[in-house]
Structures are given as C-alpha cells and as structure tokens.
Amino acid sequence: MQKKFKHAISLMTVLVIGVTGCAKEDNYYKEKYRPQYHFSPEEKWMNDPNGMVYYEGKYHLFYQHNPEDTIWGPMHWGHAISTDMVTWKHLPIALEPDDLGTIFSGSAVIDHNNSSGFFDNGSGIVAIYTNHKEGQTQSIAFSKDSGKTFDKYEGNPVLKSDYSIDFRDPKVFWHEETQKWVMVLAVGDRVEFYNSSDLKNWQYLSKFGPYVGARGGVWECPELFELPVDGDMSKMKWVLKVDLGDRAVAGGSGGQYFIGHFDGTEFINDNPKNTVLWLDYGADFYASQSWSNAKATDGSYYWLAWMNNWKYANVIPTGVWRGQMSIPRKVSLKSFPEGIRLVQTPVEELKSLRYGSKTIKDETITPEKNILKKYSGDSYEIIAEFELGTAEEFGFKLRKSDSEETVVSYNTKLKNISVNRANSGNVSFNENFKRKFTAELNPLDNKVKMHIFIDASSIELFANDGEVVMTNLIFPDPNSKDLELFSIGGDVRVEKLEFHKLRSSWKK
C-alpha cells in the first residue's frame, strides 16, 4: 500500500514537472518586450558586443555581462554562438573577473600561425580585453577548444598605461603589409595604435586625436578596418570607428567614423578634423564591433551593436533581462556627391526568418486611404520604394493602437527622414527617451526607399539602401499591432512594398 502511494507521488511529480517544463518551454523568450529575433541574454544585464570572431563555421558573440543583476556591475564576458548570425545558442560565461579586475570590452582574433605560442603549432582563438580595477590594463586569454573555454595568460597584463585612467576596449587585427598584429585602443579623448608580433609584447605606434571629430564624453570601443569603395577592390579605404559616451547626434552615447589611410603605424584622416560622420541617426546603436575572420565576398564586414544608450540603459523597462543587440549588418563604403560614406544593410541571413509575405505594387497613397488596414504584427520587415508625388510628408505608423504609434516619415519639402517614438508606448522611464530623430536624405531619381525591421521593442530603419540608418528602442504595448501607410498634403506612389512577418529565432 505504502509502495503504491509512493509510486503515485512520483508519477504525479513526473506529470507536474512534465507540464511545467512544457509551460516553461512555451514561455521561453516570450516575456513582455522580449526581442524575437535580436540577440538578448537569457537573463540579467548585457552591454557591448565583445570578442566577435568567426571560427570553424561558427560566429562567436561574447558580450559585457553582469550575471548577478539587471543593471551594470562587475563585468564578465557572456558567450553565444551561431552559424548564421541570426539563431543563437547560449554558452557558459567565457571570462570571469580575477585579481587584475573585472573584464571590460575587447576583441578576439584567430592566431592562424601560432604567433603567440599558445597553440602547440596549431591555431586557436586569442581574446584581448581590458581588466578594470583602479586603473585599466590590457590582458589576453586563449582557447584551445574552439572558444568553449579560455585560459588567461600568466604574463597578464600585457599593456599598461602610466598616464590615463581611461585606457580600454582593445580591437586587434592582423595587418598584412607590416606582418604585425595591430591594436586600436580608446584612451580618453583619443585613440592609440600599438603593434605586436606575438600578441604578448606591444609597442606604441601613434595616436589619433584629440580635437578631431565629435568629442562628448570619453571615446570608447574603436574599430579599424579596410573596405573597398563602391565594391572596387583596387580602391581601398580605411575606416576608423569611434564611439563617444555622450553628446552624439541623437543625444547620449553614439558612434562616429573617420575615413582615411592606415599604413600600419598611423591613421591619416581624409577629411578636415572638424568633419563629423555619424554611424546611425537613432539613439540606440553603440559599441558596434565587426566579426574578425569573416569578410563577405565583396570585401564588406559584418557587425552588430548594443542596441541601447547609456542615458537610460540601466532603467529601460524590461524584466529578467536587460540589453539587446541590433540585427547583424553588412558594412560597406559608397561614393556620394558629398564624399565617401559608410553604408549599412541587413545581412541576407535574416531572410530565413520570413513567413506570411505579402507584396503591394503600383498603388497611389492618398490622405484618405490606409492600404495597410488589414495588416498587423509585432515582429516584421517592410521594404518599400516610393516615388514622390504631391505629398508633403508620407510614411508609416507602426506598432499602432488608439493611443500608441511609432512614426517613420519622409518630408519632401525639408528632404529629411525621421523616426518619432514620442508616443511609441512606455516612454516615461527616462526624460531623454521621448523623442523624434531626424536626418537629411535626398531622393534618388525622385524616389525614396525604406527598409524597416520591427521587433517587440525596437525599430531599425535603413533608408536608401543604408545611406541613413536609425536604430531605436521602443516599448509599445504588446497589443499595439496596427499599421498605417499615410500621406499628408497630397499623394505618393508606392512602386513596391514587401511585408514579411518574421518568426522567432529563439527556441530552448
């Protein structure tokens, strides 16, 4: 009898666990505001992408992580891998704080020829990061098992500073012409360049700044890479990307870039020192980092950024997790009448998420008519090409309800494009959030293109094939799902509009 009772209890336990396990599974990545196809940590705090490297068919994404809390704190490197930059698998924490300090941002490289001596004549991943304690120093760690685990180098730190407390975020790459590793480092109001033959001994080369470009707050998270201009491999230019902690174009933290030449020692800016080139005209694209060892066939790089802003990052209204990445983007250089500019476009791999696609062709939009009335969604992509007509303004109202909307609009008189999140949903958690963002954009042959990605808590706009990009967080009610295509003061013609629902990339 007793035995039977025991058996019944264990059966019940199995059933309960089974049911709750299942319920848990169903709720996985379904919390309010949880992004469905952007990377976010399972729980707790995340900021910058780190150690981005492609190795043996896998894209590695390490990230600034506080595993104890949903606010910034003692930094670790969290870790995830993907074969397509879109579907991610979480892995255990890769780097934990030690006697030298917490683990701030940094990069990773493949040491193909065992220049470091860590790999018994094979190859492997070397991570180069900042240790943060009273001051900041650079350290390295290596992985002999394809990134699963890391050993810290016993000779750490490998680089110290006698003069700066802000001395961080090493981005390292192999410089072919000089056959050296080059490190770009953020040092207060400038960047510094170092080189090395073995990733352990570093020599100072030169600096870029101060008093150049935009300088609000300290400079952080630099990047340096070479790209073809207009896809022409015989016409290469170097891009130096530098983020600034405050007073960027959309307020708060943001990214800028310089175009020029890097000879292995020095970066020479092509533009006058007061020229400022912004990466993104939205508020939430910070600390972007490209994948090392993974160029596109046309020579472009792939990168993503932390989709957030230090102005409010610690108080955004998310739940068990806080922080998400932008979609992965292809980064290229293109010539415009005003000069060479960086363009960003969504990676092709995102197309694998599409379902329920619809296409509209050759429709005239008048102020009375909303051709998207029957559409709805909270996770989708829109690709639209407009021919300008008599409308003074036209665009989309997205994540809409009676009381909420996020508005993307083109103003034909002022020739500018904007994203307005002032009524996008929850905007009350910080005074800097409730805003409209605007950037100049010229029509091309009387046409304007908009490519928009909507997720549970973000909107990313790529205008005219990535000439202007705006990345913004939004926190609409989950039920705000309506769409509207509007025109004001006249007509506009939609040449083609594609609408693709995007499925979740998260499964347990």
Ligand code: FRU
């Ligand atoms: C940028 C940054 C880096 C630093 C890290 C600390 O967001 O401030 O400069 O390494 O975050 O988490």
